[in-house]
Amino acid sequence: MTYVDCLRAAITALKANLLRSILTSLGIIIGISSVIAMVAIGSGAETRVKESIESLGSNIMIVLNGSRTTGGARGGTGSNVTLTEDDAQALQRDIPSVEVAAPAVQGRFQLVFGNTNWSTSVQGITEEYMIARNWHIDQGRTFSEVEYRSAGKVVLIGSTVAERLFPGEDPIGKVIRINKVPVQVVGTLATKGQTPFGQDQDDVAFIPLTTAKKRVLGGRWVKSNLVGSITVKVREADSVADAEKQVTDLLRQRHRIPEGGQDDFNIRNISQFLAARAESTRVMGILLASVAAISLIVGGIGIMNIMLVSVTERTREIGLRMALGARRRDILTQFVVEAITLSLLGGLIGVALGIGGSHLIAQTGDWPVLIEAQAIMMAVGFSAAVGVFFGFYPARKASKLDPIDALRYE
Amino acid sequence: MTTPLIRTETLSKTYHIGGGDVRALVDLSIEIAKGEMVAIMGPSGSGKSTCMNLLGCLDTPSAGNYWLAGEDVSQLDSDALAHIRNEKVGFVFQQFNLLARATALDNVELPLTYGRVPRRLRHQKAEKALAAVGLADRMDHRPSQLSGGQMQRVAIARAIVNNPHVLMADEPTGALDSRTGAEIMALFQRLNAEGITVIVVTHDEHVAAHARRILRFRDGRLVADEAVAAPVRAAEAVAAAAGAVEAPGAASAPLGGPLVPEAV
Numbered sequence: 154m155t156y157v158d159c160l161r162a163a164i165t166a167l168k169a170n171l172l173r174s175i176l177t178s179l180g181i182i183i184g185i186s187s188v189i190a191m192v193a194i195g196s197g198a199e200t201r202v203k204e205s206i207e208s209l210g211s212n213i214m215i216v217l218n219g220s221r222t223t224g225g226a227r228g229g230t231g232s233n234v235t236l237t238e239d240d241a242q243a244l245q246r247d248i249p250s251v252e253v254a255a256p257a258v259q260g261r262f263q264l265v266f267g268n269t270n271w272s273t274s275v276q277g278i279t280e281e282y283m284i285a286r287n288w289h290i291d292q293g294r295t296f297s298e299v300e301y302r303s304a305g306k307v308v309l310i311g312s313t314v315a316e317r318l319f320p321g322e323d324p325i326g327k328v329i330r331i332n333k334v335p336v337q338v339v340g341t342l343a344t345k346g347q348t349p350f351g352q353d354q355d356d357v358a359f360i361p362l363t364t365a366k367k368r369v370l371g372g373r374w375v376k377s378n379l380v381g382s383i384t385v386k387v388r389e390a391d392s393v394a395d396a397e398k399q400v401t402d403l404l405r406q407r408h409r410i411p412e413g414g415q416d417d418f419n420i421r422n423i424s425q426f427l428a429a430r431a432e433s434t435r436v437m438g439i440l441l442a443s444v445a446a447i448s449l450i451v452g453g454i455g456i457m458n459i460m461l462v463s464v465t466e467r468t469r470e471i472g473l474r475m476a477l478g479a480r481r482r483d484i485l486t487q488f489v490v491e492a493i494t495l496s497l498l499g500g501l502i503g504v505a506l507g508i509g510g511s512h513l514i515a516q517t518g519d520w521p522v523l524i525e526a527q528a529i530m531m532a533v534g535f536s537a538a539v540g541v542f543f544g545f546y547p548a549r550k551a552s553k554l555d556p557i558d559a560l561r562y563e
Numbered sequence: 564m565t566t567p568l569i570r571t572e573t574l575s576k577t578y579h580i581g582g583g584d585v586r587a588l589v590d591l592s593i594e595i596a597k598g599e600m601v602a603i604m605g606p607s608g609s610g611k612s613t614c615m616n617l618l619g620c621l622d623t624p625s626a627g628n629y630w631l632a633g634e635d636v637s638q639l640d641s642d643a644l645a646h647i648r649n650e651k652v653g654f655v656f657q658q659f660n661l662l663a664r665a666t667a668l669d670n671v672e673l674p675l676t677y678g679r680v681p682r683r684l685r686h687q688k689a690e691k692a693l694a695a696v697g698l699a700d701r702m703d704h705r706p707s708q709l710s711g712g713q714m715q716r717v718a719i720a721r722a723i724v725n726n727p728h729v730l731m732a733d734e735p736t737g738a739l740d741s742r743t744g745a746e747i748m749a750l751f752q753r754l755n756a757e758g759i760t761v762i763v764v765t766h767d768e769h770v771a772a773h774a775r776r777i778l779r780f781r782d783g784r785l786v787a788d789e790a791v792a793a794p795v796r797a798a799e800a801v802a803a804a805a806g807a808v809e810a811p812g813a814a815s816a817p818l819g820g821p822l823v824p825e826a827v
């Protein structure tokens with residue numbers, strides 16, 4: 154009997170008990186479809202995170218001001234401003250693995266253009282910041298040396314801000330007001346998308362650090378050397394962790410923090426996030442594998458059960474086939490093929506449902522999903538393997554029947 | 564005569580159940596020549612089926628030897644026996660044993676699938692066999708859409724599709740009324756006339772009377788080996804009955820007649 158004949162016989166047999174076949178495959182269907190959906194969601198999240206990490210830069214750390222404690226009430230990050238432009242210069246100059254250290258100040262302001270307005274994060278930056286955070290100009294130009302140095306009334310806006318303030322218009326050359334200070338849009342920033350934390354990175358406006366301090370923030374910032382943050386870019390080849398240690402040491406020394414004293418700054422970097430992500434990916438992987446394994450085992454037992462029933466029901470048929478010349482291995486093949494067909498059918502329906510389900514999740518939940526061919530192939534392969542594994546015993550039982558006893562079976 | 568188609572020497576089958584032995588077949592030594600039509604007779608439990616199963620290579624003897632077409636088949640393994648059943652033996656059972664889900668054509672093709680006959684050739688052979696039993700117009704019918712006699716004819720087509728040396732039928736008319744039984748016997752007689760060796764197991768004297776030789780069994784032993792001087796000619800009985808009751812052509816026309824599809 155050829156495999157094609159076996160397949161035909163299997164399909165006939167499965168069609169004869171269609172409902173039973175479908176119910177039997179249900180375990181596999183549910184298992185495979187949920188695995189496909191979970192993998193799709195997982196890989197979708199993975200790619201989104203990966204993309205946004207790339208846009209953020211994995212070799213970046215951000216030094217923020219520490220917190221001030223007044224009378225037991227702790228003020229939170231940035232409440233104790235101690236970082237200075239000189240700190241930034243020192244970091245860049247004295248630590249070899251630091252490529253750039255970019256001082257910046259930031260605040261939320263209402264941007265006004267004509268009668269439209271938009272609240273956004275305004276960053277006062279230096280040229281280094283553009284390098285450190287890998288910002289590029291989309292249209293127009295970046296700030297000139299002079300503008301950086303002498304508080305030029307210019308602004309670079311992110312694509313979100315451009316869309317909000319200048320829908321359908323060319324923003325270049327337009328004058329907007331930030332905290333009542335008129336500044337001219339000289340360029341727009343190339344789109345970056347979201348951060349791993351879901352923040353829109355394009356909802357920003359950049360002005361020179363000097364402009365921010367003197368004209369926009371005002372007050373204590375005007376004459377001071379203080380900054381809100383220092384973005385440090387570590388050289389590609391060097392370890393971020395090592396650099397972080399050196400940055401910490403240098404800042405502690407510069408801020409004259411005694412041995413054992415608390416840092417008056419905070420360092421954030423992506424590698425911590427990466428580690429957490431690796432861990433969650435691992436947990437997710439284990440979870441997925443166990444869901445898949447359990448459902449496939451349960452599904453497989455279901456198939457084995459129904460194949461045993463089927464062998465008993467069709468004892469006479471088996472006897473007849475033997476009388477007509479079927480060898481033991483023909484019977485074995487026939488029933489194994491039947492079990493594989495059953496589980497593969499479940500697998501394929503499961504894949505289809507899984508893909509459908511993922512798309513539904515993608516649409517309704519606005520959650521990125523990514524269906525990988527590899528996952529589908531694995532699912533199909535595993536369901537076939539389940540058929541072989543759990544179908545073998547019943548098939549072997551069938552093939553061991555004595556033809557005469559089988560023919561006489563009532 | 565040349566080598567007999569079937570030769571056995573002290574062929575025996577003993578079943579061990581519980582404490583005692585059941586000697587289902589005891590020291591059978593017979594020869595059956597090619598082209599014979601033999602009836603195996605005897606009361607229930609006399610060892611007829613056991614004998615047929617051994618001769619048909621469905622079972623292996625406890626003792627003795629068996630040569631089928633000159634080949635000693637008494638000690639072959641199950642694969643080799645399967646091969647012999649597939650090529651050299653055609654079985655017909657009391658309960659027809661057709662696959663319920665398969666069409667008549669698919670049922671008849673079944674032995675050919677185990678003989679690895681290519682698909683196209685299978686169809687041709689199966690169609691020919693069905694035509695030979697007068698069911699050319701029932702090829703796509705399932706067993707449930709056929710009468711008992713038609714089902715048994717499908718089973719006979721399945722038995723002869725591979726041109727076996729010998730056709731073995733165990734109580735082939737046991738589940739049929741006497742008239743349909745006569746039709747089946749007529750078909751066996753015609754196939755025998757065309758050269759196929761036929762062995763019919765029956766407990767019914769009238770059925771046995773269609774053969775040219777009767778082997779009588781009692782308690783597992785061959786007790787008589789008789790030649791039948793004038794076998795009943797089933798085709799005549801069928802024709803007579805058809806004439807008497809003015810039966811529709813479908814029931815009897817193909818038997819013994821030309822191998823053309825029945826006109827309904």
Ligand SMILES: Nc1ncnc2c1ncn2[C@@H]1O[C@H](COP(=O)(O)OP(=O)(O)O)[C@@H](O)[C@H]1O
Nearest residue numbers: 578580585587606607608609610611612613614
């Ligand atoms: N598988 C078996 N196990 C035990 N005894 C059996 C078996 N098959 C047949 N027999 C016994 O062998 C004897 C002959 O049986 P069988 O050949 O079927 O008789 P018949 O076909 O003439 O009615 C009976 O006594 C029966 O009980």
Ligand SMILES: [Mg+2]
Nearest residue numbers: 608611612613
């Ligand atoms: Mg019997």
